[in-house]
Amino acid sequence: MSSSPNPTMTIPRYEDVLVAHERIKPFIHETPVLTSRFLNELTGAELFFKCENLQKAAAFKVRGACNAVFGLTDAEAKIGVATHSSGNHALSLSYAAGRRGIPVTVVMPSTAPQAKKDAVIGYGGVIVECEPSTSSREAVFADVVAKSGADFVHPYNDPRVIAGQATCAKELVNQVLNLDSVVAPIGGGGMISGTCLTLSTTNPTIKIYAAEPLNADDAARSFKAGHIIADDAPNTVADGLKVPLKDLTWHFVKNHVTDILTATEDEIVAAMKLIWIRMKIVVEPSSAVTLAIILKNPEVFKGKRIGVILTGGNVDLDKLPWMKT
Structure with missing residues (x-):
């Protein structure tokens, strides 16, 4: 490569x-x-x-999430954001989206720590669970984005x-x-x-x-x-x-x-x-x-x-x- x-x-x-x-x-x-x-x-x-x-x-991860969310145009923000994450990016994106008042959906492995799931929910995020593997996470997430059209904020490759x-x-x-x-x-x-x-x-x-x-x-x-x-x-x-x-x-x-x-x-x-x-x-x-x-x-x-x-x-x-x- x-x-x-x-x-x-x-x-x-x-x-x-x-x-x-x-x-x-x-x-x-x-x-x-x-x-x-x-x-x-x-x-x-x-x-x-x-x-x-x-x-x-x-x-x-709040730093990157806030930069992505608050860099969106009003039209982009209205549709909302989505991501896949084992926890900290999920809750950070939920925090940022909550501060801007826009929808956020996160795909999380079923094995993610409950403390991180609770934080996502507390910030207003919607969780869709997947199996604890990268392949499962990305496949489930692709379906979420196809249905919502939300802006994909990758946990790190963005x-x-x-x-x-x-x-x-x-x-x-x-x-x-x-x-x-x-x-x-x-x-x-x-x-x-x-x-x-x-x-x-x-x-x-x-x-x-x-x-x-x-x-x-x-x-x-x-x-x-x-x-x-x-x-x-x-x-x-x-x-x-x-x-x-x-x-x-x-x-x-x-x-x-x-x-x-x-x-x-x-x-x-x-x-x-x-x-x-x-x-x-x-x-x-x-x-x-x-x-x-x-x-x-x-x-x-x-x-x-x-x-x-x-x-x-x-x-x-x-x-x-x-x-x-």
Whole structure:
């Protein structure tokens, strides 16, 4: 596969990020950056946690969703929007559509966390369930769009969404100077693509590391192979990172990511618990994979100033992964 995306796909530019940030500011938080002396000593690095778990809808995906929704014309918005998502994009698009007062339908796997389903419904979204595989998700979604004509806001392979997600790194580099690296989770690649878009333009010396579950390591295998390798239904506690790269996100990953590092299920859960204990904040497993790969690879990060993007905090408190069943 070529390093370039589909020629019909528009690659967002940094100018699009600047426009997106102005557009979405009324609807998002500029999330705080937190530090932990304990975690700095444990890792031997200076860690700066960008807390998107404290974002509206408790997820960074509100940024991209709001950029897409509020960029629609009135005629387009009237028809509504639709997407497929395991959770955070679904609830984020529901949040954005609710703020604009337009219809939203989301296709979600039946196995999606109940906390995320409840949030979608709470924001006014209509859920259509599918089987927990990429192929089922896309087939059910195609039927939904054919019937409604709604604007498809892809969870990550959408230039509007990537430009919105890029505003997170834009805030981070203004909040913390002289970063050596930024670590962000990777599933479909929306956040990592946005991070690449911002840093390759504003701070190209900053290294970009993607963090991925070993049980869903298709992005890491793609990175090594030089072409997209897509798993249909990986099984990992990090439910937000089960989806594969697509052409647009692959463009950014291939050209700008320094490396993709993986962590086991036990390492992800341990990092999630450590963040709760030491920082007193709620993060989901898909966020904790960042700290997990830093702990696992001290030689990569020791002595460096590291931006760590905690992407979300939508957790089912009745089913914490370290609880005994």
